[in-house]
Amino acid sequence: MKNAEKSILALIMALAMIFSLAACAALDSLSAPLTEKVEEMLACSIAGDEDGAYALLYPGVVERSAYHDLFLQICDYFPITEDYSLSVMNVTTSKGIGNGAASTMQGQYQVEFDGLVYYLFVVHVSNSGGSGFQTFRVVSKAEYDGLQVGGRA
Numbered sequence: 687m688k689n690a691e692k693s694i695l696a697l698i699m700a701l702a703m704i705f706s707l708a709a710c711a712a713l714d715s716l717s718a719p720l721t722e723k724v725e726e727m728l729a730c731s732i733a734g735d736e737d738g739a740y741a742l743l744y745p746g747v748v749e750r751s752a753y754h755d756l757f758l759q760i761c762d763y764f765p766i767t768e769d770y771s772l773s774v775m776n777v778t779t780s781k782g783i784g785n786g787a788a789s790t791m792q793g794q795y796q797v798e799f800d801g802l803v804y805y806l807f808v809v810h811v812s813n814s815g816g817s818g819f820q821t822f823r824v825v826s827k828a829e830y831d832g833l834q835v836g837g838r839a
Contacts (some may be wrong), residue, residue: 744818
């Protein structure tokens with residue numbers, strides 16, 4: 687390989703690294719507001735704070751009287767501990783146009799703790815009717831892998 691070809695290849699590789707780093711920084715910047723809200727929900731789960739978790743839901747998404755049993759099921763299925771790690775897999779945002787239009791943040795996260803892996807699929811909405819999670823779905827790695835193999839994801 688000639689020196690000119692090596693220089694061009696080195697330049698292409700450097701540009702690829704710059705674009706990769708910029709993409710990671712953009713994902714971190716885009717995901718920060720949603721990640722903060724996800725971490726609030728996880729803190730409520732760790733603390734067993736049912737009222738705090740309910741307050742983070744979008745108004746009317748579930749009746750308060752029905753949430754108690756749901757919260758207990760979530761804590762049993764997803765026994766998260768303080769030493770968890772949270773990784774952003776995907777985040778998208780959309781801003782509504784017009785009076786009362788909704789702003790929506792959607793994300794997919796991976797949570798690891800105590801040798802366990804779970805995935806979170808979340809949708810957070812803000813509009814004139816309120817703000818909160820419309821969806822906060824927790825799926826274990828085993829179930830997630832089963833969904834991928836079965837083609838039902």
